[in-house]
Amino acid sequence: MAAAEILNRxxxxxxxxxxxxxIADQELEVVYDFNHFDxxxxxxxxxxxxxxxxxxxxxxxxxxxxxxxxxxxxxxFGIVFTGHPNLEPLLLPEDADFHPLLKDFKA
Numbered sequence: 234m235a236a237a238e239i240l241n242r243x244x245x246x247x248x249x250x251x252x253x254x255x256i257a258d259q260e261l262e263v264v265y266d267f268n269h270f271d272x273x274x275x276x277x278x279x280x281x282x283x284x285x286x287x288x289x290x291x292x293x294x295x296x297x298x299x300x301x302x303x304x305x306x307x308x309x310f311g312i313v314f315t316g317h318p319n320l321e322p323l324l325l326p327e328d329a330d331f332h333p334l335l336k337d338f339k340a
Contacts, residue, residue, distance in 0.1 A: 252310035
């Protein structure tokens with residue numbers, strides 16, 4: 234992701250990566266929160282994805298701290314971070330075939 238590379242060069246760090254389920258629009262959204270060490274400046278990048286093929290390139294090679302955030306987002310929303318070195322379950326059981334933060338999830 235070019236935006237993450239630019240922010241990294243400018244001294245920003247990753248705070249969080251999470252998802253949003255826009256079920257009525259049949260989309261999922263990835264939300265990246267960045268902050269800066271030296272000045273009060275926060276940047277949020279949002280990417281909307283087709284809910285049926287929710288894939289986006291990983292930024293874990295740019296920000297190592299994104300590794301666990303992306304794994305958690307994959308666990309809970311099913312978003313696939315292509316190129317991620319270890320997109321294994323982080324918080325859910327290894328055999329989980331569900332994503333509990335999707336709005337149509339039923340326990």
